[in-house]
Amino acid sequence: MSGxxxxxxxxxxxxxxxxxxxxxxxxxxxxxxxxxxxLTAVTLEDLFYWIGISLYLSVKIYLTSDGSIRWFFVTGTLAGISLFAAIFSQMRKIYKKIKKSIEKKRETH
Known part of the structure; x- marks a missing residue:
């Protein structure tokens, strides 16, 4: 495959x-x-997350683009992050609505 x-x-x-x-x-x-x-635990978790993600993305860039950072890799990664956030934020809203309706039903019974 080329181009x-x-x-x-x-x-x-x-x-x-x-x-x-x-x-x-x-x-x-x-x-x-x-x-x-x-705060200390959150900071350490974030530090390890960013180190791990940096290594993960570096390996992905190396394997897919022979180590050269291409604009569409960066754009694609940002698109994936945005798409994930959009999909799961909608799921969270639905979950919260269901949770509220269940709590209301429990209050009335």
Missing amino acids: IGEEANIFIQAVLSGFVVMGIYDMIRIFRRILPHN
Whole structure:
């Protein structure tokens, strides 16, 4: 595959990488809600997250683009992050509505 097909493949992999980046951070945020953390723990978690994500994205760039940073990889990663946030923010809204309706039903019974 060469030319535009190769670039499209790299873009799709970048979008999926964006999903991974945002998905992992979302799991960290959920973990923090379940088990509250102090500032030191949050800082350390974020530090390890950013180190891990930097390594992950560096490897993805190396494997897909032979180490050269291409604009469509960066754009694809940002698109994946945005898409993940848009999809799951809608799911959170639906979850909150369902949770409120269940709580109202419990109050009335």
